[in-house]
Amino acid sequence: MANRTTDMDVLIIGAGPAGAVTAGLLAREGHRVTVLEKEFFPRYHIGESMITGMLPVMEELGLREELENMGFPKKYGITLVWGNDPTPWSTKFRDAGRYEYSWHVRRAEFDALIANRAAALGADITYGATVNGVLRTGDGTVTGVRWRDASGQEHTTTARYTVDASGQARAVSRMLTRVERAEDLNSVAVWSYYTPYAPLPGDLHSHIMVEAFDDGWFWAIPVSEFEMSVGMVMHTDVYAHAVKSASPADIYERRLATTQVLKDLVKDGVRKEDLRTTRDWSYSTESFHGPGWMAVGDAAAFVDPLFSSGVWLGTSGAWLGAKALLASLADPAAEPFAMEKFENVYRQIGKDIFAYVRYFYDPKRNKEDYLAKANAATKMVSEQSELGFISLISGISSLPDVLNFDPIGADNLLDVGKKVGINQDAPQAEPELS
Numbered sequence: 001m002a003n004r005t006t007d008m009d010v011l012i013i014g015a016g017p018a019g020a021v022t023a024g025l026l027a028r029e030g031h032r033v034t035v036l037e038k039e040f041f042p043r044y045h046i047g048e049s050m051i052t053g054m055l056p057v058m059e060e061l062g063l064r065e066e067l068e069n070m071g072f073p074k075k076y077g078i079t080l081v082w083g084n085d086p087t088p089w090s091t092k093f094r095d096a097g098r099y100e101y102s103w104h105v106r107r108a109e110f111d112a113l114i115a116n117r118a119a120a121l122g123a124d125i126t127y128g129a130t131v132n133g134v135l136r137t138g139d140g141t142v143t144g145v146r147w148r149d150a151s152g153q154e155h156t157t158t159a160r161y162t163v164d165a166s167g168q169a170r171a172v173s174r175m176l177t178r179v180e181r182a183e184d185l186n187s188v189a190v191w192s193y194y195t196p197y198a199p200l201p202g203d204l205h206s207h208i209m210v211e212a213f214d215d216g217w218f219w220a221i222p223v224s225e226f227e228m229s230v231g232m233v234m235h236t237d238v239y240a241h242a243v244k245s246a247s248p249a250d251i252y253e254r255r256l257a258t259t260q261v262l263k264d265l266v267k268d269g270v271r272k273e274d275l276r277t278t279r280d281w282s283y284s285t286e287s288f289h290g291p292g293w294m295a296v297g298d299a300a301a302f303v304d305p306l307f308s309s310g311v312w313l314g315t316s317g318a319w320l321g322a323k324a325l326l327a328s329l330a331d332p333a334a335e336p337f338a339m340e341k342f343e344n345v346y347r348q349i350g351k352d353i354f355a356y357v358r359y360f361y362d363p364k365r366n367k368e369d370y371l372a373k374a375n376a377a378t379k380m381v382s383e384q385s386e387l388g389f390i391s392l393i394s395g396i397s398s399l400p401d402v403l404n405f406d407p408i409g410a411d412n413l414l415d416v417g418k419k420v421g422i423n424q425d426a427p428q429a430e431p432e433l434s
Contacts, residue, residue: 006034006156006157007158007159008032008033008034008144008160009026009031009159009160009329010023010026010034010160010161010163010329011035011157011158011162011163012034012163013035013131013145013163013165013166013171013172014035014038014164014167014297015035015037015125015127015165016037016111016314017111017114017297017315017318018297018298018314018317019035019037019163019165019166019297019318020111020117020118021057021114021118021315021322022165022318022322023035023118024121024123025318025322025326026322026325026326027121027122027123028122031326033118033122034157034159035115035118035123036126036131036145036147037125038128038129038131039127039128040127040128040150041108041112041127042109043108043111044108045107046107046189046191046231046278047107047308047310047311048104048106048107048221048223049104049208049219049221049308050102050104050105050110050308050311051093051102051309051312052101052102052394053316054102054311054312054316055099057315057316057318060319061114061121062117063113063117067103070105070109070113072103072105072110073104073223073224073225074101074103074206075093075207076093076100076203076207077090077092077093077204077207078207078208078209078307079200079207079209079210081210081211081212081260081261082210082212082217082360083364083365083367083369083370084365084366085366086260088261090204090207099394101206104208104222104223105223126149127150128149128150129147130147130148131147131171131172132146132147133146134175139291140291142162142291142293143158143159144156144157145162160292160329161293161325161328161329162292162293163293163296163321163325164294164296165296165299165314166299167298168281168298168299169299171299172293172295172299173285173293173299173300176290177287177295178285179283179286181281181283182282182284182304182354184358185280185282185303185354185357185361186235186236186280186282187216187235187236187239187280188233188234188235188236188239188278188279188280189278189279189280189305190231190232190234190251190252190277191230191231191232191275191276192230192231192272192273192274192275192276193227193229193272194228194230194271194272195227195269195270195272196226196269197222197266198264198265198268200261200265205222206222208220209261209262209265213255213258213259215234215238215255216235216239217232218232218233218255218256219231219233220265227272228265228266228269232252232255233280236279239251248275249275252275280302280304280305281302282302282303282304282354283301283302284300284347284350284354285300288300288301288317288342288346289339289342289343294321294325294342296314296318297314297317298314301313303350303357304357306360306361313350313353316349320342320346321342323338324338324339324341
């Protein structure tokens with residue numbers, strides 16, 4: 001079979017939100033960008049509920065109006081049945097900043113929208129492409145990948161920088177860095193879709209709902225006027241013990257029957273399809289970058305899905321990564337500092353989410369304890385933030401750093417450096433994400 005070699009400025013593995021955002025931001029500035037995506041879009045993907053923290057990046061790509069016109073249900077906040085008081089409690093995005101709502105999206109359409117925008121900005125996207133090798137020089141610098149197209153033909157693409165945005169497959173980074181798993185947050189998700197359903201009352205009707213039960217929790221996402229996504233999350237060890245004596249469907253239905261609020265939302269509904277199951281292995285890679293490469297999105301870190309932070313964390317990391325790559329492409333001498341700053345800011349954001357999720361997973365605290373802890377967590381990232389819980393879970397808390405991120409400038413260096421462990425005079429040890 002023929003072997004084609006293509007030299008690019010940046011090669012991106014994965015056309016999901018993290019990869020497509022990186023591609024779009026780089027291509028917009030005139031760089032030669034190739035994206036290799038294993039699947040064909042549109043394709044099904046879990047993770048429909050968005051938080052408002054991803055909106056600045058969508059606006060930068062010129063996608064806000066298109067998102068408004070796609071008919072996705074608007075998401076104004078979150079309602080929880082969690083803690084030692086069984087009374088449901090709610091909070092709204094409008095309390096955290098200028099964004100009143102996000103959306104519950106159909107990921108097949110949402111992901112295709114961003115990928116198509118990257119292509120319109122000049123990125124070349126090849127679907128059905130499977131990476132089967134990483135190209136490296138003698139000193140270990142990554143120079144590209146070997147890959148196979150949908151017909152089985154082998155290709156080689158070289159690039160100045162290779163970005164792994166391939167999700168939990170970690171098509172490139174798994175060959176370059178170790179992964180550190182958060183064993184206490186390893187979980188199993190089991191979900192399906194119900195139609196019809198009864199919405200939450202009044203102006204809570206479009207909220208995502210999170211309800212704890214004795215050994216796990218449920219999500220309930222109104223993905224359309226007629227359909228609700230209902231998922232059960234349990235720690236892997238707890239679930240493994242449960243399936244020794246019951247089927248996944250029995251485990252799911254029995255836990256659903258114990259819920260206080262959720263069971264009434266779907267009591268007149270019918271499950272549309274068989275249950276889907278996936279493992280949510282929370283983890284961080286040891287390094288987010290190295291010579292000639294970086295990782296963004298789930299290829300860098302995956303955080304427990306409790307607060308719907310996945311797409312926000314992925315697109316924020318992509319935004320940071322694109323800024324670092326633009327600086328490095330413009331001036332190779334800037335690369336070491338730009339990449340270090342990318343990793344430290346990105347890692348700090350994830351670290352704060354990990355810390356709060358761990359605290360929140362004790363469902364027997366008072367509501368006030370959760371709010372106080374969230375308030376302390378947001379101050380780690382933005383000392384101006386007094387918004388606490390909603391600020392943290394909306395993604396707003398990190399935006400002051402993300403929006404001011406200059407990978408080589410000094411204007412905000414001291415401020416950011418204090419928060420993420422960068423010493424202006426000498427490098428410091430990396431903060432650990434987990």
